[in-house]
Amino acid sequence: MAHEPEHLTVALGERSYDIVIGDALLGRAADYIAPLLPSPKVMIISDEQVAAHYMAPLQAGLNKASIASQPIIVPAGEASKSFARFEWLMDALLTLQPDRKTTLIALGGGVVGDLCGFAASVLLRGVPFIQVPTSLLAQVDSSVGGKTGINTQAGKNLVGSFYQPQLVLIDTDTLRTLPARELRAGYAEVVKYGLIDDAPFFNWLEAEGDQVLGGSEPAMAKAIYTSCASKARIVAADEREGGVRALLNLGHTFGHALEAECGYGGELVHGEAVAIGMMMACRLSEKMGQLSADVTQRVEALLGHSGLPVSPRDVRASWDAVALCKHLYADKKTESGALTFITLRGIGQAVVSKNVDVALARAVIEESIA
Numbered sequence: 001m002a003h004e005p006e007h008l009t010v011a012l013g014e015r016s017y018d019i020v021i022g023d024a025l026l027g028r029a030a031d032y033i034a035p036l037l038p039s040p041k042v043m044i045i046s047d048e049q050v051a052a053h054y055m056a057p058l059q060a061g062l063n064k065a066s067i068a069s070q071p072i073i074v075p076a077g078e079a080s081k082s083f084a085r086f087e088w089l090m091d092a093l094l095t096l097q098p099d100r101k102t103t104l105i106a107l108g109g110g111v112v113g114d115l116c117g118f119a120a121s122v123l124l125r126g127v128p129f130i131q132v133p134t135s136l137l138a139q140v141d142s143s144v145g146g147k148t149g150i151n152t153q154a155g156k157n158l159v160g161s162f163y164q165p166q167l168v169l170i171d172t173d174t175l176r177t178l179p180a181r182e183l184r185a186g187y188a189e190v191v192k193y194g195l196i197d198d199a200p201f202f203n204w205l206e207a208e209g210d211q212v213l214g215g216s217e218p219a220m221a222k223a224i225y226t227s228c229a230s231k232a233r234i235v236a237a238d239e240r241e242g243g244v245r246a247l248l249n250l251g252h253t254f255g256h257a258l259e260a261e262c263g264y265g266g267e268l269v270h271g272e273a274v275a276i277g278m279m280m281a282c283r284l285s286e287k288m289g290q291l292s293a294d295v296t297q298r299v300e301a302l303l304g305h306s307g308l309p310v311s312p313r314d315v316r317a318s319w320d321a322v323a324l325c326k327h328l329y330a331d332k333k334t335e336s337g338a339l340t341f342i343t344l345r346g347i348g349q350a351v352v353s354k355n356v357d358v359a360l361a362r363a364v365i366e367e368s369i370a
Contacts, residue, residue: 003022003023004022005020005021005022005023005025006020006021006022006221006225007019007020007021008021008225008228008229008232009232010144010145010164010168010232010235010236011232011236012164012235012236012239015164017164017165017166017167017168018032018167018168019144019167019168019170019228019232020032020167020168020169020170021139021170021172021221021224021225021228022170022171022172023171023172023173023217024171024173025169025170025171025173026054026057026058026061026132026171026173026174027057027060027061028061029058029061029062029132029169029171030061030062030064030065030067032167032169033062033067033103033105033130033167033169034065034067036103036128036130036166036167037067037101037103037128038101038103038128039099039101039102039103040065040066040067040068041067041068041069041098041101041102041103042062042067042068042069042070042102042103042104042105042130043069043070043071043072043093043096043098043102043103043104043105044058044059044069044070044071044072044104044105044107045071045072045074045089045104045105045106045107045108045112045115045116045119046071046072046073046074046106046107046108046112047073047074047075047076047077047080047108047109047111047112048073048074048075048076049076050076050107050108050109050112050134050174051071051073051107053134053174053177054107054134054174055071055107058105058107058132059071069105070096072089072092072093072096074088074089074112074115076111077111077265077266078111078151078259078264078265078269078270079264079265080111080112080115081111081114081115081149081150081151081264082150082151083150083152083159085115085150086115086118086119086150089115089119090119090122090123093119093123094123098123098124098127099124100124100126100127101127101128102127103127103128103129103130103166104116104119104120104123104127104128104129104130105129105130105132106129106130106131106132106133106143106165107132107134108132108133108134108135108138109133109134109135109137109138109142109182110133110135110137110138110141110142110143110270112138113131113133113138113142113143113148114142114147114148114149114150114157114160115148115150116129116148117129117131117146117147117148117161117163117165118148118149118150118159118160118161118163120148120163121148121161121163122161126163128166129163129165129166130165130166130167130168130169131143131144131165131167131168131169132168132169132170132171133168133170133174134171134174134175134178135174135175135178135182135185135186136175136178136182136183136185136186136187136189136190136224137182137185137186137188137189137270137271138186139170139172139175139186139224139228140186140189140190140193140223140224140227140228140231141186141189141192141227141231141248143165143168143170144168144228144231144232144235145164145231145235145239145245145248146162146163146164146165146235146239147160147162148160148161148162148163149161151264154330155256155260155327155330155331156256156259156260156264157256157332158330158332162239162240164239168228170224170228172217172220172221172224175220180307181269182269182271183213184213184271184272184306184307184308185269185270185271185272185274185275185308186271187209187212187213187223187271187306187308188251188271188272188274188275188278188303188308189227189271189274190205190212190223190224190227191205191275191278191299191302191303192248192250192251192274192278193226193227193230193231194347194348195250195278195299195344195347195348195350196230196247196248196250196348196350197230197247197348197349197350198226198230198348199346199347199348199349200348201226201230201348202302202347202348203347204222205223205302206298206302209302209305209306210305213306213307231248234247234248243352246333246340246342246352247342247350247351247352249333249342250277250278250281250342250344250350251274251275251276251277251278251279251280251281251342252274252277252331252342253277253281253328253331253333253339253340253341253342254276254277254280254281254328254364254365255270255273255274255275255276255277255278256273256277256327256330256331257324257325257327257328257330257331258273258276258277258312258315258324259273260327260330261319261320261323261324261327262315262316267315267316268315271308272308272309272315275303275308275309275310276309276310276311276312276314276315276368278299278303279296279299279300279303279310279311279368280364280365280368281341281342281343281344282295282296282299282300282344283296283364283367283368284341284343284356284360284361284364285343285344285345287360287363287364288343288353288356288360290343290344290345290351290353291343291344291345291346295344295346295347298347299347311368312368312369313368313369318369319369321362321365321366321369324365324369325358325361325362325365328358328361333352335354338354338355338356339355339356339358339361340352340353340354340355340356341353341356341361343356
């Protein structure tokens with residue numbers, strides 16, 4: 001029996017939208033989607049794996065409300081966030097003759113959400129879109145806040161736009177088919193919210209993290225709600241990352257460098273890269289005199305206990321320090337060639353550190369891969 005869903009609002013004035021979190025939502029998605037549609041025509045972008053499980057129930061629910069839907073399926077995996085796949089997607093969309101009242105729906109994880117959102121931001125110079133995230137990582141992070149984009153050879157998410165959805169519809173039942181590795185990857189982003197500004201939440205994860213990953217519905221619901229509430233609050237305060245929103249990038253500067261060096265393949269998924277990146281950010285914070293070693297040990301214990309990698313050596317034996325350092329400069333927070341990192345002063349105390357000495361960052365990299 002479905003429970004009454006919980007609602008959050010991302011407060012952005014006339015661009016405000018709701019996050020709806022609950023179970024058994026796909027079949028009744030039209031209850032939330034229909035009132036937002038400028039016309040009863042949608043195009044659903046998904047990947048092969050997600051579509052096999054959830055395209056039919058979503059379409060059936062929309063059909064009951066006389067909403068016409070057309071699916072477009074992309075290959076699963078980070079490689080779909082490419083210029084080539086983006087061009088293919090735009091051609092596929094235009095072949096279906098959308099108009100400016102056509103709404104795109106992203107049904108999938110972070111890759112589908114980022115790709116669909118970017119497509120919506122430029123298709124006919126902007127059409128509405130809705131996020132229906134099906135991975136834990138997308139539910140707690142990438143579906144909320146309007147960041148869209150694709151990857152390039154120069155780095156991750158370097159081409160994209162800020163473009164807010166009309167709605168984020170989170171059906172927690174979709175996590176039942178999520179591979180364990182992807183669940184752990186999403187959990188890394190959950191831990192991130194505790195580290196940024198919510199020490200009590202981090203403490204709760206230390207006590208109840210096994211429940212979250214073990215399939216306890218109340219624990220998972222609390223983790224998702226708390227994470228979304230944190231992100232909604234930060235995005236409302238700083239939509240385009242001029243200040244506090246940068247804190248959401250904790251672990252991402254090092255993590256993106258690792259992803260780029262791995263070629264965005266299956267060797268290292270995004271949440272795993274963030275977990276390693278957060279550990280490296282802790283070690284950088286120690287070197288900068290901001291953080292005590294016992295805090296680093298707590299973070300490593302929580303991440304490691306969940307089965308996440310905590311060192312680049314957990315992924316592969318050999319890394320190129322020079323190449324990793326070069327990737328750091330592709331980070332979007334870099335200004336005039338000066339490195340910016342999100343560092344920690346304690347659990348729940350993340351700060352933006354500008355003009356970080358590259359020698360310290362390089363030392364963290366060299367020690368982490370030694």
